[in-house]
Structure formats: C-alpha cells, structure tokens
Amino acid sequence: MATGFANQASVALELARARADRHRAALLDERERIAADLHDHVIQRLFASGLSLQALAATLGPGPAADRVLGTVDDLDTTITQIRTAIFQLQQVPSATPRGLRARLLDVVADVTPALGFDPAVRFAGLIDTLPDAASHDLLAVLREALTNTARHAQATAVEVAIIATARRLTVEVRDDGVGIGDTGRRSGLAHLQHRAERHGGTLDLGPPETGSGDPAGTRLTWSIPLGEADLDQLA
Ligand SMILES: Nc1ncnc2c1ncn2[C@@H]1O[C@H](COP(=O)(O)OP(=O)(O)O)[C@@H](O)[C@H]1O
Numbered sequence: 001m002a003t004g005f006a007n008q009a010s011v012a013l014e015l016a017r018a019r020a021d022r023h024r025a026a027l028l029d030e031r032e033r034i035a036a037d038l039h040d041h042v043i044q045r046l047f048a049s050g051l052s053l054q055a056l057a058a059t060l061g062p063g064p065a066a067d068r069v070l071g072t073v074d075d076l077d078t079t080i081t082q083i084r085t086a087i088f089q090l091q092q093v094p095s096a097t098p099r100g101l102r103a104r105l106l107d108v109v110a111d112v113t114p115a116l117g118f119d120p121a122v123r124f125a126g127l128i129d130t131l132p133d134a135a136s137h138d139l140l141a142v143l144r145e146a147l148t149n150t151a152r153h154a155q156a157t158a159v160e161v162a163i164i165a166t167a168r169r170l171t172v173e174v175r176d177d178g179v180g181i182g183d184t185g186r187r188s189g190l191a192h193l194q195h196r197a198e199r200h201g202g203t204l205d206l207g208p209p210e211t212g213s214g215d216p217a218g219t220r221l222t223w224s225i226p227l228g229e230a231d232l233d234q235l236a
C-alpha cells in the first residue's frame with residue numbers, strides 16, 4: 001500500500017513539474033527572442049556607430065576634438081560589453097527557484113540526447129528530490145558519464161535509465177542495446193564512478209543486460225549506494 005501511495009504521489013509531482021517546465025519553456029522563448037534582438041540589432045548598430053566615429057576621428061587629425069570622439073568610441077565599446085553580459089545572463093536558466101534533482105537529472109539527459117541521436121527512456125521511483133546533497137551530486141555525475149559512454153562507445157539504438165530511491169538505497173541503472181562493453185583495459189570515467197560508489201560504501205556493476213530473450217546484447221551499468229545511517233556514518 002505504501003508503494004502504491006508513493007507511486008500516486010510521484011505521478012502528482014510529475015504533473016506539477018511538467019506544468020512548471022512548460023511555463024519555464026515559454027519564459028525561455030521570450031528571453032531567447034530578446035537576446036537575439038539585442039545581439040542582431042542593437043549591438044550591430046552600436047558597432048557600426050563606433051566604426052563611423054572612428055573614421056571621423058581619423059579625418060580630424062590629432063587634437064582635443066579627436067580625443068573626444070575616441071572617448072565616445074570607448075564608451076560604445078563598454079556599452080557593447082555590458083549588453084553582451086546581459087545577453088549571457090538572459091540565456092541562463094532562471095535560478096530564482098532552485099531546480100529539483102529530477103529536473104537536473106532530466107537536464108543531463110537533454111544534454112546528452114543530441115550525441116545519442118535518440119531520446120533515452122527515463123524512469124524514476126521513490127523520493128528522488130529529497131536525497132542528501134552528496135548522493136545527488138554523485139548521481140548526476142554517474143548519469144552523465146553512463147549516457148556519455150553509451151553515446152561514445154555503444155552504437156546503441158535505445159537506452160533505458162532507471163533511478164530508484166528507497167529509504168535505504170539509491171540505485172541508478174543504465175541499459176543500452178549497443179555493442180557491449182567487453183573487456184576494456186583502459187578505464188577513466190568508469191574508474192571515477194567506481195570511486196564515487198565506494199565513497200558511499202556502494203558498488204558499480206557492469207555487464208550485459210538480462211534481456212529475457214536469452215541473447216545478451218548491450219551494456220548494463222548499475223551504480224548503487226546505501227542511504228540513511230550508513231551514509232551519514234560515511235560522511236561523519
Ligand atoms: N555503454 C558502453 N558500450 C560499449 N562500450 C562501453 C560502454 N561504456 C564503456 N565502454 C567501454 O569501456 C571503456 C572505458 O570507459 P570509460 O572508463 O568511461 O573511459 P572512456 O569513456 O574515456 O573511454 C570505453 O573506452 C569503452 O570501450
């Protein structure tokens with residue numbers, strides 16, 4: 001019954017989050033448009049004005065008049081720099097409301113999706129947004145590395161991500177249907193994931209996914225750490 005309730009609650013959270021995401025998307029579209037206008041029109045005009053003033057200063061020859069004009073050119077340059085900074089800030093995701101962990105995990109998925117060439121299937125279970133900071137931080141890193149590996153090495157056509165938090169354990173599983181991991185000698189990203197697991201007293205496990213069809217193809221990465229008191233002991 002508790003599981004049923006948790007699932008209901010997580011559906012409700014998901015819906016609320018989808019609504020917030022739509023609102024955010026509309027806001028970002030508007031910012032995008034303003035940033036593009038500033039960049040394409042305002043900066044270009046200021047730049048052109050600066051150039052013609054510079055040409056004017058050259059015809060004036062050295063003297064106080066030319067100095068005034070060149071001073072104005074400097075002001076225009078400063079203004080352009082300020083506008084560029086404003087454009088950069090407009091393009092940042094609004095940070096007034098801190099992003100929940102689920103949203104940040106989905107950001108990671110969205111980052112890697114172009115490299116994959118298809119959308120990963122993502123499943124959440126349990127109370128993801130209330131994980132301790134240290135676990136959240138590592139979870140984000142693990143997801144990014146696992147999906148990046150799939151994009152770089154697997155030649156997969158599908159990826160499934162499952163992120164499951166219970167009161168006592170956090171597990172992330174990433175399965176792809178690619179070429180399989182084989183016996184790789186050199187390991188860098190995976191070594192870091194192993195280290196990130198061990199730090200929490202957890203494990204990194206790699207192998208072929210159990211497909212049920214009898215012919216294992218692809219890669220399954222399972223990263224799992226204990227939560228709760230065990231984790232607190234580690235951090236103390
Ligand atoms: N999903 C995957 N499918 C196939 N091969 C993989 C996958 N993930 C990792 N590998 C193999 O394991 C090796 C080690 O991975 P990693 O430690 O992340 O290093 P890197 O990604 O820098 O090569 C990769 O070079 C690749 O050969």
Ligand SMILES: [Mg+2]
Nearest residue numbers: 145149189190
């Ligand atoms: Mg890697």
